Amino acid sequence: MPQDPRTLYPTVDPEKQTQPEPGLDVELSPQADVGLDSYKGSGRLQGRKALITGGDSGIGAAVAIAYAREGADVAIAYLPEEQPDADRVIQAIEDAGQKAFAFPGDLKDAEYCRTLVEKTVEALGGLDILVNNASRQVWAEGLTNIDDDEFDKTMQVNLYGTFRVTKAAIPHLQPGSAIIFTSSVQAYQPSETLLDYAMTKAAMNNLSKGLATSLIGQGIRVNAVAPGPFWTPLQPSHGQPQEKIEGFGQHAPIGRAGHPVELAGAYVFLASDEASYVVGETLGVTGGSPTP
Ligand code: NAD
Ligand code: MG
Numbered sequence: 296m297p298q299d300p301r302t303l304y305p306t307v308d309p310e311k312q313t314q315p316e317p318g319l320d321v322e323l324s325p326q327a328d329v330g331l332d333s334y335k336g337s338g339r340l341q342g343r344k345a346l347i348t349g350g351d352s353g354i355g356a357a358v359a360i361a362y363a364r365e366g367a368d369v370a371i372a373y374l375p376e377e378q379p380d381a382d383r384v385i386q387a388i389e390d391a392g393q394k395a396f397a398f399p400g401d402l403k404d405a406e407y408c409r410t411l412v413e414k415t416v417e418a419l420g421g422l423d424i425l426v427n428n429a430s431r432q433v434w435a436e437g438l439t440n441i442d443d444d445e446f447d448k449t450m451q452v453n454l455y456g457t458f459r460v461t462k463a464a465i466p467h468l469q470p471g472s473a474i475i476f477t478s479s480v481q482a483y484q485p486s487e488t489l490l491d492y493a494m495t496k497a498a499m500n501n502l503s504k505g506l507a508t509s510l511i512g513q514g515i516r517v518n519a520v521a522p523g524p525f526w527t528p529l530q531p532s533h534g535q536p537q538e539k540i541e542g543f544g545q546h547a548p549i550g551r552a553g554h555p556v557e558l559a560g561a562y563v564f565l566a567s568d569e570a571s572y573v574v575g576e577t578l579g580v581t582g583g584s585p586t587p
Pocket of ligand 2: 317318319320349351352353373377380528
């Protein structure tokens with residue numbers, strides 16, 4: 296039976312709420328669907344070995360759970376204060392019968408980025424899927440209100456961290472491997488309150504295309520996903536002004552925010568052999584907001 300996408304997942308209608316950065320899924324109200332009770336796998340990533348940054352919560356958690364249910368062993372990276380969310384994801388990966396590894400640390404730390412990949416390769420016995428998903432998003436009222444220090448932190452996590460983890464991972468990737476970046480609809484339609492964040496998302500989109508051309512000669516596919524508004528802890532932990540938390544995502548043409556599980560299929564597809572001819576693509580999952 297076909298299902299109406301407008302009502303397939305519950306409409307998120309949050310009240311104003313704030314969490315300290317980076318925010319926790321377990322504290323979100325209402326709870327977001329990361330696939331714990333909804334994602335069903337079908338063996339599409341059997342025997343694969345994946346590292347997912349920001350795999351504790353939100354979109355990364357949904358990807359981690361889906362990858363495990365598709366047959367992959369999964370390592371997740373996250374900040375130490377996100378342990379309650381990470382515990383939930385590790386449990387779900389193990390419940391799927393797969394190996395799970397947790398490597399907390401701060402992507403602003405260059406040494407951590409390098410050792411994260413080393414520890415992952417050692418634990419999983421290799422690496423063939425890298426999902427660059429971690430990002431920092433802190434809103435400010437226009438460019439003149441972005442502190443230099445805040446700007447620097449956002450660049451450190453979103454650009455330097457992503458660059459360093461990817462650089463450390465590439466030497467380990469064999470033909471058939473996949474790298475997936477998490478860009479955003481913000482890459483095309485930047486909000487006035489997210490100018491620094493939005494430019495990092497455009498940069499990731501650009502890097503994914505350049506890197507795709509550069510690595511396909513080694514049989515490594517690089518792609519990106521550009522989500523629209525998804526209900527995750529990024530939003531209430533200073534990711535949006537409070538007036539945008541109320542009714543979050545309801546401006547999307549579909550009429551509601553996405554739940555992280557609704558992105559899982561895109562990340563599974565791009566990592567799997569079904570996407571063998573998909574290289575340098577950005578897959579928009581926006582609830583109808585047009586992307587180029
Ligand atoms: P999220 O808060 O669940 O995930 C972001 C993760 O980034 C955190 O869990 C954290 O582990 C990680 N992170 C942040 N700072 C870090 C640091 N200093 N060191 C290590 N890790 C750090 O929120 P999410 O919405 O699931 O975000 C996942 C990705 O999706 C991000 O790249 C975000 O830009 C992107 N995105 C989200 C939306 C949305 O509407 N939620 C839309 C477009 C793109
Ligand atoms: Mg988190």
